[in-house]
Amino acid sequence: MTLAVLKSRALAGMHAPEVTVEVHLANGLPSFTIVGLPETEVKESKDRVRAALQNARFDFPAQRITVNLAPADLPKESGRFDLPIALGILAASGQIPGDQLDQYEFAGELSLSGELRPIRGALAMTFAMHDGSGERGRDHKPRGFILPRANADEAALVRDASIYPAESLLQVCAHFGASDPEARLQRHRPAAAAVRPQYPDFAEVKGQQQAKRALEVAAAGNHSVLLIGPPGTGKTMLAARFPGILPPMTDQEALESAAVQSLTSGFSIARWKQRPYRAPHHTASGVALVGGGGTPRPGEISLAHRGVLFLDELPEFDRKVLEVLREPLESGQITISRAARQADFPARFQLIAAMNPCPCGYLGHVSGKCRCTPDHVARYQDRISGPLLDRIDMQIQVGALAQDELMKQGEGEPSSAVATRVERAFALQLGRQDKANNLLSTTEIDQHCKPDAAGEQLLRSAMTRLNWSARAYHRVLKVARTIADLAGAATIGATHIAEAIQYRRALRER
Numbered sequence: 237m238t239l240a241v242l243k244s245r246a247l248a249g250m251h252a253p254e255v256t257v258e259v260h261l262a263n264g265l266p267s268f269t270i271v272g273l274p275e276t277e278v279k280e281s282k283d284r285v286r287a288a289l290q291n292a293r294f295d296f297p298a299q300r301i302t303v304n305l306a307p308a309d310l311p312k313e314s315g316r317f318d319l320p321i322a323l324g325i326l327a328a329s330g331q332i333p334g335d336q337l338d339q340y341e342f343a344g345e346l347s348l349s350g351e352l353r354p355i356r357g358a359l360a361m362t363f364a365m366h367d368g369s370g371e372r373g374r375d376h377k378p379r380g381f382i383l384p385r386a387n388a389d390e391a392a393l394v395r396d397a398s399i400y401p402a403e404s405l406l407q408v409c410a411h412f413g414a415s416d417p418e419a420r421l422q423r424h425r426p427a428a429a430a431v432r433p434q435y436p437d438f439a440e441v442k443g444q445q446q447a448k449r450a451l452e453v454a455a456a457g458n459h460s461v462l463l464i465g466p467p468g469t470g471k472t473m474l475a476a477r478f479p480g481i482l483p484p485m486t487d488q489e490a491l492e493s494a495a496v497q498s499l500t501s502g503f504s505i506a507r508w509k510q511r512p513y514r515a516p517h518h519t520a521s522g523v524a525l526v527g528g529g530g531t532p533r534p535g536e537i538s539l540a541h542r543g544v545l546f547l548d549e550l551p552e553f554d555r556k557v558l559e560v561l562r563e564p565l566e567s568g569q570i571t572i573s574r575a576a577r578q579a580d581f582p583a584r585f586q587l588i589a590a591m592n593p594c595p596c597g598y599l600g601h602v603s604g605k606c607r608c609t610p611d612h613v614a615r616y617q618d619r620i621s622g623p624l625l626d627r628i629d630m631q632i633q634v635g636a637l638a639q640d641e642l643m644k645q646g647e648g649e650p651s652s653a654v655a656t657r658v659e660r661a662f663a664l665q666l667g668r669q670d671k672a673n674n675l676l677s678t679t680e681i682d683q684h685c686k687p688d689a690a691g692e693q694l695l696r697s698a699m700t701r702l703n704w705s706a707r708a709y710h711r712v713l714k715v716a717r718t719i720a721d722l723a724g725a726a727t728i729g730a731t732h733i734a735e736a737i738q739y740r741r742a743l744r745e746r
Contacts, residue, residue: 238260238261238262238328239258239259239260239261239328240258240259240323240324240325240327240328240334240337241256241257241258241259241324241337241338242256242257242259242320242323242324242327242337242338242341242342243255243256243257243320243338243340243341243342243379244257244316244317244320244341244342244343245316245341245343245357245361245364245365246310246311246312246313247313247314247356247357247360247361247499248310248311248577248579249532249572249578249579249580249581250360250495250496250499250579250580250581250582251360251364252357252360252361252363252364252365253307253310253364254341254364254365255305255306255307255310255312255317256304256305256306256307257303257304257305257317257320257321257324257342258303258304258305258306258324259301259302259303259321259324259325259327259328260301260302260303260304260328261297261299261300261301261325261328261329262299262300262302263299263300264299264300265300266297266298266299266300267300267301268282268286268301268303269300269301269302269303270282270303270305270321271302271303271304271305271308272303272304272305272306272307272308272310272312273305273308273309273310273311273312274305274312274317275311275312275313275531277313277314277315278305278312278313278314278315278317280315281315281317281318281321281346284315284318284345284346284347284348285318285321285322285325285346287348288318288322288346288347288348288349288350288405289322289325289326289350289405291348291349291350292349292350292404292405292406292409294326294331294409295329295331296325297325297328297329299329301325303321303324305317311531311576311577313531314345314355314356314357315345315346315353315355316343316344316345316355316357317343318344318345318346319342319343319344319345319346319352319382319383319405319408320342320343322346322405323337323342323405323408323409326409331409332409332412332413333412333413334412336412337412338379339379339380340379340380340381340382340400341361341365341379341380341381341382342381342382342383342408343355343358343361343381343382343383344382344383344384344402345384346405349404350404350405350406351403351404351405352383352384352385352402352403352404352405352408353384353386354384354386354387354501355383355384355387356498356499356500356501357498357499358383358387358390358391358498359390359391359393359394359491359494359495359498359503360495360498360499361381361391362381362391362392362393362394362397362399363394363491363495365378365379365381365397366378366394366396366397378397378398379398380398380399380400380423381397381398381399381400382400382401382402382408382411382421383399383400383401383402384401384402384403385401385402385403387401388401388424389424389426389505390494390498390503390505391424392424392425392426393426393490393491393494393505393508394491398423399423399424400421400422400423400424401421401424402421407421408421433507433509433510433511435477435479435480435510435511435651436473436476436477436480436651437477437480437650437651438474438477438480438481438648438649438650438651438654439647439648439649439650439651440473440477440647441470441473441474441477441648442470442637442641442642442644442648443470443637443638443641443642443648444469444470444474444634444637446632446633447463447470447474447632447633447634448474448648448649448654450630450632450739451474451478451481451632452481452654452657452658452722453630453715453718453719453722453735453739454478454586454588454629454630455478455481455482455483455654455655455658456657456658456661456662456665456673456718456721456722457661457662457665457672457673457674457714457715457717457718457721458586458672458673458674458675459586459629459630459673459674459711459714459715459718460565460586460587460588460589460627460628460629460630460674461587461588461589461628461629461630461631461632462550462589462590462591462625462628462630462631462632463475463588463589463590463591463632463634464590464591464592464593464631464632464633464634465590465592465593465633465634465635465636466592466593466597466598466599466600466601466635466636467592467597467598468636469634469635469636469637470634470637471548471590471634472546472548472590474634475515475544475546475548475588475590476513476546477651478544478546478588479510479511479513479543479544480651480655481651481654481655481658482511482544482586482655482658483655483658483659483662484509484659485509485510485511485542489542490508490509490542492541492542492582493511493512493541493542493543494508496534496538496539496541496581496582497512497539499533499534500533500534500539502539511542511543511544512539512540512541512542512543512544513540513543513544513546514536514539514540514543514544514545514546514585515545515546515547515548516536516547518547518548518549518550518552518553520536520553520557521554521557522554522556522557522560523535524536525537525557525560525561526538526560526564526570526572526583527570527572527579527581528572528574530574531577532572532574532577532578532579532581534581535570535581537561537564537570537583537585538570538581538582538583540583540585540586541581541582541583541584541585542584542585543585543586544585544586544588545585545586545587545588546588546589546590547587547588547589547590548589548590549590549591549592550589550590550591550620551591551592551616551617551619551620555619555621558620558621558624559621559623559624561587561624561627562623562624562627564583564585565587565627566627567583568582568583568584569581569582569583569584570583587628589628591620593613593617594606594608594612594613594616595608595612595613595616596608599613600635601636602636602638626705626707626708627707629674629711629714629715629739629740630715630739630740631739631740631741632739657722658722661718661721661722662721664721664724665718665721668684669684673685673714673715673717673718673721674714676714676717678710681710681713681714684717685713685714685716685717685728686727686728687713687716687727687728687729687730687732687733688727688728688729688730690729690730691716691728691729691730691732691733693730694730694733694734694737695709695712695713695733695737698712698733698737702740702741708740711740712733712736712737712740713728713736715736715739716728716732716733716735716736717732719732719735719736720732
């Protein structure tokens with residue numbers, strides 16, 4: 237046998253298209269060529285594969301070796317093709333039987349000693365293999381997946397996937413050459429379900445009842461929030477504890493989040509069903525936030541998918557960087573376009589931002605030590621554009637605590653109590669419209685967010701006085717709907733509208 241054909245997967249954004257690895261041995265001067273649009277990491281696999289085969293005591297063929305990675309127009313990157321290339325050489329040279337190779341897909345980076353090192357994107361690859369996205373069609377039984385043991389728990393999150401982890405090239409070869417079933421690779425059993433994720437507790441934050449109430453509303457309806465207040469008032473503490481009051485992740489949400497993090501090797505099974513919390517520094521670039529690169533990778537907004545994106549010191553971010561958030565906040569996804577390729581990533585995150593009210597930070601502080609002029613304050617707040625501010629549902633004033641309140645002993649309400657109310661309100665939304673209030677369309681807002689007569693009159697008066705845009709009007713209605721859900725009210729009343737209006741008035745209107 238001089239030709240061996242194996243299956244593997246490439247990565248293209250969130251997709252993992254099938255790759256056919258063809259290995260051919262021919263007479264002629266010894267050479268080793270890889271074709272099929274390989275990038276540098278794939279080209280370097282020649283040296284890793286050669287050393288791994290020799291150190292595992294296999295014969296490296298002194299022939300002309302050609303490896304084709306098809307389709308030829310799909311870029312191939314990373315070291316995940318080391319294992320299928322090595323097995324292809326062994327099968328083509330007759331050192332291992334090749335009659336069962338078509339029953340599996342392979343991925344793994346080889347060390348020089350022949351050990352298998354973990355790869356990124358194992359969960360996305362398992363998804364693609366199991367949903368029938370390959371050449372075999374959806375009705376065909378999915379292949380088994382042989383990959384490094386370090387990736388086994390991650391890949392096994394896909395229900396009913398046949399995962400066969402291995403620690404070395406020798407183990408994989410023994411799987412195909414051994415007649416004893418005990419010597420073959422065993423199907424991996426998923427790890428036991430993790431305990432309920434542990435988050436920092438709201439009880440540790442003293443005072444700030446208004447801000448806590450606002451964050452409860454935001455958590456119940458999936459609304460974005462801007463926290464405004466002097467330094468040291470607890471804005472960062474509140475944001476860090478916010479994931480702990482969000483509704484529990486469903487299996488589908490957890491898989492989506494884990495799949496994105498798997499693309500950057502950032503997923504750990506210990507964080508299964510734990511809401512991601514991303515807090516990039518204000519010096520982050522636009523590419524760091526939305527993703528990009530020659531081979532598109534997810535950015536912070538995608539890594540925060542189904543979780544929280546916290547932007548501290550919001551006006552300190554470059555204005556152009558902040559503007560890239562506008563489309564993902566509306567659509568929940570981001571498309572990275574480059575000259576050679578395009579990739580789509582999910583970005584259904586919940587934005588929590590924090591800022592000082594002025595350059596010195598102490599505007600409105602009880603100490604009265606702010607000396608910023610109105611012009612300085614206006615220029616500082618204008619670093620956040622009107623269109624972006626319009627997309628943030630709630631603006632919350634976080635004031636300085638009085639000394640008596642700060643020195644008071646005892647803890648406040650725990651996150652578990654708040655989370656119970658949030659979960660109850662969220663269940664009402666799922667039962668009524670099968671989605672969070674923040675995701676309601678214009679037609680659905682008219683259907684589910686109609687206030688009573690007193691509430692409609694109050695809303696009409698606020699619109700006239702504050703000159704809201706259509707987007708601001710709809711966002712106030714959605715926040716009011718969430719407030720009514722927390723109260724267990726079927727109809728939006730004037731009190732719900734009044735509270736929602738107050739959540740948009742921390743900064744001056746644009």
